[in-house]
Amino acid sequence: MSETTAAPRSRTGTATGEAERNPAGSCAAAPARQGQGSVFLTGQVCSREQRRGRYTPESLAHPGKMLPAIARYLIATYTEVGDWVCDPMAGIATTVVEAMHLGRHGIGVEYEAQWARLAAANIGLATAQGATGTGEVVQGDSRHLPVLIPPDLHGRIALVVTSPPYGASTHGHVRTPGPRRGKVRKIHHKYGGDAANLAYRDHDELADGFTQILTGAAAILRPGGIVAITARPYRRHGELIDIPGMVAAAGINAGLRLHEECAALIAGIRGGRLVPRASFFQQRNVRAAIADGDPQWLLQHEDVVTFQARGGSPVAPQTLR
Numbered sequence: 001m002s003e004t005t006a007a008p009r010s011r012t013g014t015a016t017g018e019a020e021r022n023p024a025g026s027c028a029a030a031p032a033r034q035g036q037g038s039v040f041l042t043g044q045v046c047s048r049e050q051r052r053g054r055y056t057p058e059s060l061a062h063p064g065k066m067l068p069a070i071a072r073y074l075i076a077t078y079t080e081v082g083d084w085v086c087d088p089m090a091g092i093a094t095t096v097v098e099a100m101h102l103g104r105h106g107i108g109v110e111y112e113a114q115w116a117r118l119a120a121a122n123i124g125l126a127t128a129q130g131a132t133g134t135g136e137v138v139q140g141d142s143r144h145l146p147v148l149i150p151p152d153l154h155g156r157i158a159l160v161v162t163s164p165p166y167g168a169s170t171h172g173h174v175r176t177p178g179p180r181r182g183k184v185r186k187i188h189h190k191y192g193g194d195a196a197n198l199a200y201r202d203h204d205e206l207a208d209g210f211t212q213i214l215t216g217a218a219a220i221l222r223p224g225g226i227v228a229i230t231a232r233p234y235r236r237h238g239e240l241i242d243i244p245g246m247v248a249a250a251g252i253n254a255g256l257r258l259h260e261e262c263a264a265l266i267a268g269i270r271g272g273r274l275v276p277r278a279s280f281f282q283q284r285n286v287r288a289a290i291a292d293g294d295p296q297w298l299l300q301h302e303d304v305v306t307f308q309a310r311g312g313s314p315v316a317p318q319t320l321r
């Protein structure tokens with residue numbers, strides 16, 4: 001694997017919020033419900049509504065954003081007000097922004113300049129809306145995470161939350177040239193043009209790179225700190241690619257202790273029934289597979305794999321809460 005520079009390419013978007021109230025009028029401001037067991041009710045509100053007024057409209061262009069409710073649930077569960085949260089693959093800074101609104105301090109690292117700029121804008125917006133925590137984003141390659149995180153934060157990070165990038169087949173939005181006419185065009189499905197972005201590595205290289213990132217995470221966590229990774233299996237040419245399995249192996253190889261595996265719902269639940277929120281491409285791929293005699297299902301959850309750093313007190317699993 002070719003190495004890229006270990007030095008920070010730039011550090012942007014430092015922001016502080018002092019006010020008590022978050023004026024973002026969206027439902028995203030609702031506090032996370034504690035103790036939901038091993039299946040988190042994080043899809044009650046659709047993703048667009050979760051972000052409305054809380055993230056810049058340009059942020060929609062990112063192909064693989066975490067649901068704000070998932071970030072919020074993990075932060076509320078594993079940290080206290082004033083703690084530090086880090087996302088080494090920060091994208092548009094969902095984790096950092098949700099941490100700030102919950103009175104925690106967030107620091108993110110993002111490889112692509114275009115997403116780092118949007119992340120900085122979202123951090124600025126959170127501050128303007130009265131978030132009580134601070135936030136910042138560093139642009140760089142998180143395979144060298146400890147070099148990118150200021151030394152005074154080493155050993156003080158309570159929680160690392162992130163999600164690895166993977167196959168573009170289920171990402172993006174659709175556009176047609178006219179109403180019900182013409183070929184469907186896919187937009188917003190690319191992370192960036194740089195081949196060093198882990199999104200464009202093959203599965204083994206992604207696994208190696210992600211192991212390096214989690215090794216760095218273990219080095220900056222406080223004793224007993226938590227790492228929470230969300231991931232979904234996806235299909236490439238019909239073959240199931242086990243991204244959650246890759247994540248579990250990466251954490252163990254990074255020296256972290258596997259804590260538990262939970263599920264965060266993307267679907268809502270109303271009156272005891274699932275409200276599916278599948279993308280156009282997911283639906284199309286599953287329909288095509290079923291038509292070919294392969295009985296596939298729509299995935300309506302993210303796997304959440306959690307690890308605990310050595311030292312500190314053991315954290316109770318979600319299933320015991």
Ligand SMILES: C[S@@+](CC[C@H](N)C(=O)[O-])C[C@H]1O[C@@H](n2cnc3c(N)ncnc32)[C@H](O)[C@@H]1O
Binds near residue numbers: 093094111115143
């Ligand atoms: C699945 S997205 C994470 C989205 C983010 N949690 C959010 O909600 O906005 C993965 C991100 O990792 C970034 N990335 C890929 N390789 C990276 C690397 N080596 N170092 C840092 N970020 C990287 C991609 O550009 C992408 O934005």
